[in-house]
Amino acid sequence: MKFILFKKLHFFILAVGLAVLFSQCQQATNTPYEPTTIVNPILPGFYPDPSVCAGEDGYYMVHSTFGYFPGIPIFYSPDLVHWEQIGHVLNRPEQVQFEGLGLGNEAIFAPTIEYHNGTYYVACTEVWGRGNFVVSAQDPSDPWSNPTFFPEVSGIDPSLVFDEDKVYMVYNSDAPDNTPLYEGHRTIRLYELDMDEKVVVGEPTILVNGGVDISEEPVWIEGPHIYHIDGMYYLSAAEGGTSVNHRQVIFRSEDIRGPYVPWEKNPILTQMHLDPNRPNPITSTGHADLIQDLEGNWWSVFLACRPYEGNHYNTGRETFMAPVRWEDGWPVINPDFEEVQYTYAFNSALKNLEEIRPLNGNFTLRDDFTRDELDMTWVHIRVPDRPWYQIDAPGGVLSMELLPGEKMLESSPSFIGRRQQHLVSSATTAIEFTPQTEDHKAGIAILQKENRFYYLCQSLENGQPVVQLFRSNAESSLYELELMASALLEGDGQAPLQLRIESDHDTYTFSFSEDGQTWSTIGGEQDARFLSTQSAGGFVGCLYGLYTVSLGDSDADIRADYHWFEYSGDDEIY
Structure with a gap:
């Protein structure tokens, strides 16, 4: 026929x-x-x-x-x-x-x-x-x-x-x-x-x-x-x-x-x-x-x-x-x-097609921010109302302003994300950031929707530089963060701080490094089901995102500089 x-x-x-x-x-x-x-x-x-x-x-x-x-x-x-x-x-x-x-x-x-x-x-x-x-x-x-x-x-x-x-x-x-x-x-x-x-x-x-x-x-x-x-x-x-x-x-x-x-x-x-x-x-x-x-x-x-x-998945609905x-x-x-x-x-x-960047299977992808525009894999939450980030392509730096946390709920926060594509995955970035108050935070998040995310960030506590792990308050209609753990930074701040989130099926783990060699975990294992579609609802999957926020009512006249971002996936089915 x-x-x-x-x-x-x-x-x-x-x-x-x-x-x-x-x-x-x-x-x-x-x-x-x-x-x-x-x-x-x-x-x-x-x-x-x-x-x-x-x-x-x-x-x-x-x-x-x-x-x-x-x-x-x-x-x-x-x-x-x-x-x-x-x-x-x-x-x-x-x-x-x-x-x-x-x-x-x-x-x-x-x-x-x-x-x-x-x-x-x-x-x-x-x-x-x-x-x-x-x-x-x-x-x-x-x-x-x-x-x-x-x-x-x-x-x-x-x-x-x-x-x-x-x-x-x-x-x-x-x-x-x-x-x-x-x-x-x-x-x-x-x-x-x-x-x-x-x-x-x-x-x-x-x-x-x-x-x-x-x-x-x-x-x-x-x-x-x-x-x-x-x-x-x-x-x-x-x-x-x-x-x-x-x-x-x-x-x-x-x-x-x-x-x-x-x-x-x-x-x-x-x-x-x-x-x-x-x-x-x-x-x-x-x-x-x-x-x-x-x-x-x-x-x-x-x-x-x-x-x-059960019916818990964080990678969302995928294309087969x-x-x-x-x-x-x-x-x-x-x-x-x-x-x-x-x-x-x-x-x-x-036959004889040029090799292209892998979109499936296991892979590692790194963005050094050396292009004038963001890679197509990055997305925003809703539509930014103004250009709050800049790329210094020759220097390989993505610079992001700190916007109020409430913008997460109905507007566009200072968040740039890419999809979690594996059950076993990691996202790592290097950041230079000098917070001026305890309300100033910059780091990396794993996010399912506005009130369902974990946030690993650099900030201040009692005037001292710290790494903090937050979980969003899923029960509140307001923008609220629950502090899960914090750790004092002990280095001289000369090298960019590296932050990492890793997924392993039903858990996320969080870690940081001040020298790129020695890594310290923070907060232990966190429940990935908090971000699953079964728990959070909706029709989307999780995104790893670069996220800066000011917990005050207005924009902070301060920026965080991201030097690179690396995503890696290693699922056993491949």
């Missing part, structure tokens, strides 16, 4: 042409492809809700970011296996309105990316903000347009469908007549769009009510995609909520507006029935998108989690990839296994 994925038609035709051309060659050495291995997660750490498309020169993938800025990271791969980040879709303050929105459960939800007639489109939702929107770009690395909002589209997880001469938006929405039969009762709906006038056309059509079988009260059907394949419209969506009951289901119809019939063998992907005590579990699989490789083989990218105990096989006209994800695998054979990798 020859499948044609309509919304990715342009690049697929090119890929099929290449495959046919090279299949006619007699010598295997003439093929542009070589076998390799998919290593899961393909994007570890807080990179949830993946959406992928094929464009003019390869594949592009985007992910949700909630209250972090820049928003929606975009990754490029020439062959669906070698990925590198090329930018962010939302990287200008005028594109977003995050002030006052929750960091881990509001703002930018699941995006989708499509390519059509030379233009890339991303549809997304600014939750508890301005609603559903579309941005576009000719070059997916930058710049993307300001958002066009569609206020009539009520719900989340919009996805565009380009079908012949029409454009549609399929999305999660309210129950019929906004009258749910049970908690979590949602619908999948379709609106036609006029992309020239940037308005909706007509009224929405309900495609799916509740889920596969409404008599079983399925909850939170969401993340829809529509694919036009061999004359049939396939609607793929997630059910069960983005936790242990997550599952991917499939429907199809001869008409884009339905009626859609569910497959009798649904779900097409889930791990909900497996033993939760199995070794190295992968859970919560769903929110999948389908794609073909350069030889026409089908694959799926989807989110999943790696808990270390698995093969797809068509059975009797229906796609099945991970068809040869019950458990999602950490590795899969992949035979369509391009």
Whole structure:
């Protein structure tokens, strides 16, 4: 059977042409492809809700970011296996309105990316903000347009469908007549769009009510995609909520507006029935998108989690990839296994590609701050209202002002973070800082959201320089820190102070060094479950962050200088 994925038609035709051309060659050495291995997660750490498309020169993938800025990271791969980040879709303050929105459960939800007639489109939702929107770009690395909002589209997880001469938006929405039969009762709906006038056309059509079988009260059907394949419209969506009951289901119809019939063998992907005590579990699989490789083989990218105990995980919802096989006209994800695998054979990798920075597996990455701009892996909490940090690239120094602690709650604190991507990891930095009062603090944090973080910092106690370990007060609506431990600094302060946080599944440990050789721990082992999604809630994972703060009411006329930052991950599965 020859499948044609309509919304990715342009690049697929090119890929099929290449495959046919090279299949006619007699010598295997003439093929542009070589076998390799998919290593899961393909994007570890807080990179949830993946959406992928094929464009003019390869594949592009985007992910949700909630209250972090820049928003929606975009990754490029020439062959669906070698990925590198090329930018962010939302990287200008005028594109977003995050002030006052929750960091881990509001703002930018699941995006989708499509390519059509030379233009890339991303549809997304600014939750508890301005609603559903579309941005576009000719070059997916930058710049993307300001958002066009569609206020009539009520719900989340919009996805565009380009079908012949029409454009549609399929999305999660309210129950019929906004009258749910049970908690979590949602619908999948379709609106036609006029992309020239940037308005909706007509009224929405309900495609799916509740889920596969409404008599079983399925909850939170969401993340829809529509694919036009061999004359049939396939609607793929997630059910069960983005936790242990997550599952991917499939429907199809001869008409884009339905009626859609569910497959009798649904779900097409889930791990909900497996033993939760199995070794190295992968859970919560769903929110999948389908794609073909350069030889026409089908694959799926989807989110999943790696808990270390029960449903506790700190790395967030991560992006995985698995093969797809068509059975009797229906796609099945991970068809040869019950458990999602950490590795899969992949035979369509391009040869002779330049080596790029590793994004998965075990690795160590160091930032010496020798570029004029921050690396793309760094993000802020919401949108900074002014430039409070500076980079001295020739000197290799990142200099950060101290901002009031209350900015953490609804605004943008002086925090620059990058994702925790391994269960076993470490983050280390070197800092020069001369606090003037006990309210002045600078150091490194491991953070899940506004009121869930540990903070290792340099400060003063009774006029003496100290290292302090704080834990945020998760029960307070105010910005409050609880002192867990402190240690007097004994050196002469000539060398930068080094600070380190290490994760080991369910614990974090904290240490410091005044000479870069001798390390002292502080505070003993701290409970990592304090920062797990199960405990903290929301939809994000943890970030290691450089963090400076003044506990007073105003900005402090003082800076902390960071000389470098190093992240290292060493998970046993690799």
